Amino acid sequence: xxxxxxxxxxxxxxxxxxxxxxxxxxxxxxxxxxxxxxxxxxxxxxxxxxxxxxxxxxxxxxxxxxxxxxxxxxxxxxxxxxxxxxxxxxxxxxxxxxxxxxxxxxxxxxxxxxxxxxxxxxxxxxxxxxxxxxxxxxxxxxxxxxxxxxxxxxxxxxxxxxxxxxxxxxxxxxxxxxxxxxxxxxxxxxxxxxxxxxxxxxxxxxxxxxxxxxxxxxxxxxxxxxxxxxxxxxxxxxxxxxxxxxxxxxxxxxxxxxxxxxxxxxxxxxxxxxxxxxxxxxxxxxxxxxxxxxxxxxxxxxxxxxxxxxxxxxxxxxxxxxxxxxxxxxxxxxxxxxxxxxxxxxxxxxxxxxxxxxxxxxxxxxxxxxxxxxxxxxxxxxxxxxxxxxxxxxxxxxxxxxxxxxxxxxxxxxxxxxxxxxxxxxxxxxxxxxxxxxxxxxxxxxxxxxxxxxxxxxxxxxxxxxxxxxxxxxxxxxxxxxxxxxxxxxxxxxxxxxxxxxxxxxxxxxxxxxxxxxxxxxxxxxxxxx
Amino acid sequence: xxxxxxxxxxxxxxxxxxxxxxxxxxxxxxxxxxxxxxxxxxxxxxxxxxxxxxxxxxxxxxxxxxxxxxxxxxxxxxxxxxxxxxxxxxxxxxxxxxxxxxxxxxxxxxxxxxxxxxxxxxxxxxxxxxxxxxxxxxxxxxxxxxxxxxxxxxxxxxxxxxxxxxxxxxxxxxxxxxxxxxxxxxxxxxxxxxxxxxxxxxxxxxxxxxxxxxxxxxxxxxxxxxxxxxxxxxxxxxxxxxxxxxxxxxxxxxxxxxxxxxxxxxxxxxxxxxxxxxxxxxxxxxxxxxxxxxxxxxxxxxxxxxxxxxxxxxxxx
Numbered sequence: 001x002x003x004x005x006x007x008x009x010x011x012x013x014x015x016x017x018x019x020x021x022x023x024x025x026x027x028x029x030x031x032x033x034x035x036x037x038x039x040x041x042x043x044x045x046x047x048x049x050x051x052x053x054x055x056x057x058x059x060x061x062x063x064x065x066x067x068x069x070x071x072x073x074x075x076x077x078x079x080x081x082x083x084x085x086x087x088x089x090x091x092x093x094x095x096x097x098x099x100x101x102x103x104x105x106x107x108x109x110x111x112x113x114x115x116x117x118x119x120x121x122x123x124x125x126x127x128x129x130x131x132x133x134x135x136x137x138x139x140x141x142x143x144x145x146x147x148x149x150x151x152x153x154x155x156x157x158x159x160x161x162x163x164x165x166x167x168x169x170x171x172x173x174x175x176x177x178x179x180x181x182x183x184x185x186x187x188x189x190x191x192x193x194x195x196x197x198x199x200x201x202x203x204x205x206x207x208x209x210x211x212x213x214x215x216x217x218x219x220x221x222x223x224x225x226x227x228x229x230x231x232x233x234x235x236x237x238x239x240x241x242x243x244x245x246x247x248x249x250x251x252x253x254x255x256x257x258x259x260x261x262x263x264x265x266x267x268x269x270x271x272x273x274x275x276x277x278x279x280x281x282x283x284x285x286x287x288x289x290x291x292x293x294x295x296x297x298x299x300x301x302x303x304x305x306x307x308x309x310x311x312x313x314x315x316x317x318x319x320x321x322x323x324x325x326x327x328x329x330x331x332x333x334x335x336x337x338x339x340x341x342x343x344x345x346x347x348x349x350x351x352x353x354x355x356x357x358x359x360x361x362x363x364x365x366x367x368x369x370x371x372x373x374x375x376x377x378x379x380x381x382x383x384x385x386x387x388x389x390x391x392x393x394x395x396x397x398x399x400x401x402x403x404x405x406x407x408x409x410x411x412x413x414x415x416x417x418x419x420x421x422x423x424x425x426x427x428x429x430x431x432x433x434x435x436x437x438x439x440x441x442x443x444x445x446x447x448x449x450x451x452x453x454x455x456x457x458x459x460x461x462x463x464x465x466x467x468x469x470x471x472x473x474x475x476x477x478x479x480x481x482x483x484x485x486x487x488x489x490x491x492x493x494x495x496x497x498x499x500x501x502x503x504x505x506x507x508x509x510x511x512x513x514x515x516x517x518x519x520x521x522x523x524x525x526x527x528x529x530x
Numbered sequence: 531x532x533x534x535x536x537x538x539x540x541x542x543x544x545x546x547x548x549x550x551x552x553x554x555x556x557x558x559x560x561x562x563x564x565x566x567x568x569x570x571x572x573x574x575x576x577x578x579x580x581x582x583x584x585x586x587x588x589x590x591x592x593x594x595x596x597x598x599x600x601x602x603x604x605x606x607x608x609x610x611x612x613x614x615x616x617x618x619x620x621x622x623x624x625x626x627x628x629x630x631x632x633x634x635x636x637x638x639x640x641x642x643x644x645x646x647x648x649x650x651x652x653x654x655x656x657x658x659x660x661x662x663x664x665x666x667x668x669x670x671x672x673x674x675x676x677x678x679x680x681x682x683x684x685x686x687x688x689x690x691x692x693x694x695x696x697x698x699x700x701x702x703x704x705x706x707x708x709x710x711x712x713x714x715x716x717x718x719x720x721x722x723x724x725x726x727x728x729x730x731x732x733x734x735x736x737x738x739x740x741x742x743x744x745x746x747x748x749x750x751x752x753x754x755x756x757x758x759x760x761x762x763x764x765x766x767x768x769x770x771x772x773x774x775x776x777x778x779x780x781x782x783x784x785x786x787x788x789x790x791x792x793x794x795x796x797x798x799x800x801x802x803x804x805x806x807x808x809x810x811x812x813x814x815x816x817x818x819x820x821x822x823x824x825x826x827x828x829x830x831x832x833x834x835x836x837x838x839x840x841x842x843x844x845x846x847x
Binding site for chain 2: 474
């Protein structure tokens, strides 16, 4: 009975399911058991780096620091027992065998993630939050919210559509479908732009497991790097007795944490408990040396009992520090990268509508999104706002608009407008990139301003009845005014925008019947950006 | 793992299997499509059920009681709903507004109709609408979902993909328009609009309320709306029309939002002729019925009357 491994697997599966449940319930009316922002408030990389970049203590940072404190006590339990991406990587790599690796290879792989972390930290110090790019929680949440859940729900819906077309909607199948729809399936929120790219990146992370188990966690993950720092002080330790039954090899390790001499790198151990069972010649267990039984210290073969505290410190890995050359390299890399202007923010989201490039009219941000600089610093691209948006209007920006704004939310009125009384996006934002507002405040928050293209408007250019935009305008005084005119004996109403009243919600653009281009369009002009 | 070699035989097998799968799937879809497109009139024929009066107008402070009185005055719900009937109650649930803001049908009116339908022996009472705002919010905030569920009705989000192309026996701009199948395939259609202002139609009453069973890009119906609504009413032939004029929206319709625009009329109108019911409702709003293009069109075509003076109307206070 591999009790410890079973316990770990149960823990991994439970947390993965919990993670999916929390994101699944990130939808109107947002009444899940756990608030979706908690997934990120417990992520120290996101919270600390965003706080540093924003020069502000973001609510929840303390909570995430408690995860680091737990790591000091237990080691990297998060990576092995909780991290949903780690669980997916383990599941993906379950079919391969652990290859025998030697210290030389692992010593090269392990520190890479520290450079990644260092680069993120340096960017943060210079006021740029770049933790979003490689944070595992964000990668996982984005995949689940924008790819997995829409895929599952739209496929279930499709199957029901076929069945209902065949058997009618008034039987048991129709009833089941309609009750699922109002409980767990939800309606409408199924489309996200370029979700194939999000899927591809996620698949690539799983695929590198074929080269080496947990390669992502060993070598790249910046959250893992942060936890590996704290784990160096971990009180829970692996103790191995190598002389009990002989044996010249070493236990296989999915993290490459076990060294050739069977001691281990505490900072790389994720407590997966494999080595307790996988190499019988060595007696391995995890214990608290502070409370060690006095007898143990007096055993005659003490020399063969390896304890991390003695063996792992003076190595050239995380514990040993880095050379001056490498330090300079780490320091210079972000600066050199900046030289490419890869995270240039000049051209994007210009509210005045004077930008150029792929979106010259600018980007319509969610209601009460902070000013563009702070917004980009705080936004971790987790996808909560897009998942929760009831009209499916919030879409991830494509890489087309540049790295700096990639996957940040944009309101696309063609796919969905901003529901006038809804405040869900701000309510689910874990870092406050979208300000949290009350419903009363929301009603006057401007996302932009609509304007009417009279050259294609049905009433202006076609002299026909329409008024669809005016009818849908949610402002009770109507931000779209109608002017009655008689053209050729026909009475028509021609719309115009009252810019002072317009909040730029985009319902007019969403419902406008002209195709392919809508006659009424919203631009981020005069938007409110706190 | 033993991998199967891709020989010519295997390749052909794979192709055949793929083709068979495609053919089966295609047949399935084709059957479904064929069932949906038969020729000739495919709407709901007029059953010709008449009430004891042409219209019953009930006034009172409680919309539930007024509705019961109005329908009872017509001759009772059992005249429209037979045992084991599937009943569709079609309120206006278009907007993310509360009942007080008078943009959606009063939930109490819907509740009364559900209760009466079940008492008359209905097997199933469906309640849905194709909404303008987000359906989840409108169903909740209109108060209709909660009360209809409580009363045992089958309240669900309209399947706007499950449609049938409309076909009238005459030429119509609405021909081929996608209409919700569930709205056509019911034994009794009860249309329950709210009376309110509308900038294009003048007022939106029962004929305009039928836009809520249309799929597709509904904005396009607005061009030549009078003719289209008349044809749509001729296609659906609701057995019973109950106009909710308990609270009415005087201005800034059809969405409203300000209580200043709302007026209490405390009136429920029930009738079998949707045109007459609309005409009476228009009068309540001091509007000449013939100024509403859909009423004018329906009267000209001769399938309804707007002559309130000649109608046999029962007033219940």
